Amino acid sequence: MPERSESATGQLKQIIEAALLAAGEPLNPAQLAALFSDEERPPADQISRALEELREDCAGRGVELQQVASGFRYQVRQGLQPWITRLWEERPQRYSRAMLETLALIAYRQPITRGEIESVRGVSLSSNIIRTLQEREWIRVVGHRDVPGKPALFGTTRTFLDYFNLQSLDELPTLAEIKDMDTLEPELDLEQATPAFRADEAEAAGDGAEDPDAGGPESAEAER
């Protein structure tokens, strides 16, 4: 590669790295391109390449370049949480099961009304939960169902995906399958019936094991 082009790429990388660290929120390639004046704006593939190189440059460092729904961001390398959480006195927030189940229903079943959430969960839904989720900008009203009362239909936001480190809803854990009563072998054991499901859980639990605050569900299970 000729010297000059390399140094141009070098500056491009510097600008992108600085912008991502200065912005305080994920930036997408279009936002990165907008940092340059019309004359000096690099083509999209150069920006992608710079991002890829920056990602590789993070090897062995304390941060990593992560792509989430609304763009790219630098974040602390996973695994360093035990030290980094000591920066703050506050313990990370835990979410109630009601909130998580509601969020899960909205994420997997969107667009969905409050009534539909209640019917799956079998209990009425407190307005607090919907309000809290809206205030966090994790969910939003995406329309109204055309039935009497015109109930609001909820969907998740990009902020929700960003918060959970996801690029798209496709990356959510797979929803367990519904088994048909008729097709079930009578002797089929419960644990065998849901092997994929169990494996997922084991993985999730593995991540959580390092974190004293993770594993809400497990400990809740133990309490009972």
Place this chain on the structure above:
Amino acid sequence: MPERSESATGQLKQIIEAALLAAGEPLNPAQLAALFSDEERPPADQISRALEELREDCAGRGVELQQVASGFRYQVRQGLQPWITRLWEERPQRYSRAMLETLALIAYRQPITRGEIESVRGVSLSSNIIRTLQEREWIRVVGHRDVPGKPALFGTTRTFLDYFNLQSLDELPTLAEIKDMDTLEPELDLEQATPAFRADEAEAAGDGAEDPDAGGPESAEAER
């Protein structure tokens, strides 16, 4: 240096780098030491050495490790300011009616004096408007009328044509066409009133909350 000590330093550097980038404020060596439990806490000179190495690692990168009064912080490299400040560019809502009318009169009636603009509009013209249009390089003084006071004559510029994507003023509609333009207006209103359009817009607005570039033209539209 023995292998183990090197990798220990590697992790120490990772933790310190992550902490400095996550903290959002400068951290001093004592605060960095407090990230470690008593058993694993590195001696002060190891922390200093890690900081020094991290400072050197910044060569050629978009950020630098800087020592300030209250500790160490990563900051955006000075020379990158021109690009980084574009992250916080703001667009004010829109120009006033007076501004647009003045611009239109200068475009269609150039060369024209301020007095002539005032006499057509029936109100006096603030100097601000002329200055803003001049600063934007859309209008310029092309001469002076030979009457007492020698008032400046204004005309439009090439920048004006470029901004509106015009080769020449001839591409602007004639006054007769403009007179008939109100027949186009209902269409415009119709478009805004269409529910489907609204829903899309609402979605866009939802996304737009995260995107500083979105919503500029739409909000201008909505004000009308």
Place this chain on the structure above:
Amino acid sequence: MPFAIVQGQPYTQVPEDLYIPPDALEVILEAFEGPLDLLLYLIRRQNLDILDIPMVEITRQYVQYIEVLQEFKIELAAEYLVMAAILAEIKSRMLLPRPGREDGEEEDPRAELVRRLQEYERFKQAAEDLDGLPRMGRDLFTAGAHVDHRTVVRLPPEVRLREVLLALQDVMSRAELFTHHHIELEPLSVRERMSMIMDRLSGHSYLEFARLFTSGEGRRGVVVAFLALMELSREGLVDVIQNEPLGQLYVKSPGAPDDTARIPEHA
């Protein structure tokens, strides 16, 4: 001393199969996200198959649980009582001989309940999976760097041509300028050229008439330039001067000193 009387039976201890410490009843109730959750718990705890629920046993346990809670005057959501009724109904249908359908298929009375339980269970699992995902503030921390002299750059607003034209339409109709026919007839390029000529003239006291025309522009350009000069002259913005018959024509600003007479020959 019994702590509860259920169906006339004194209870000195909580039924063993519930595993509930007596002082924690209310807390435990809160641990359940509703009757489906409680049912799932009863089924799972006994390692029963969700697809083949022993209705008699499950209904007995569920009702027992509800009764204990009620004996303690613990406020129960109506959903719990509705579920008890549903269970009782399914149980009775299971006990009765089912009328065979024409195709020989029999709908299991438990089918709907099983479907609801499974549906709830998958989202209960999804909620746990969601909770297990790395998330901001717990597992993830964004990295940020300090920016010196962080300033907000104010950009001029975007303007669309349509806005300008609508503004013109407004001001024109206010001024009733549409009634002036000469405005409509005047091509805009003439106004544009008028500005250009004025601009060229500024800084000069005069220009040769011919130099304001560029042959490269073609016939149309010449016409535009000529019309622009005529309009400028009519509006008194320029003077067109000829020092001698058939001599050179000059264009000058009206205010400029009339020094054309001194240098026409070698211009």
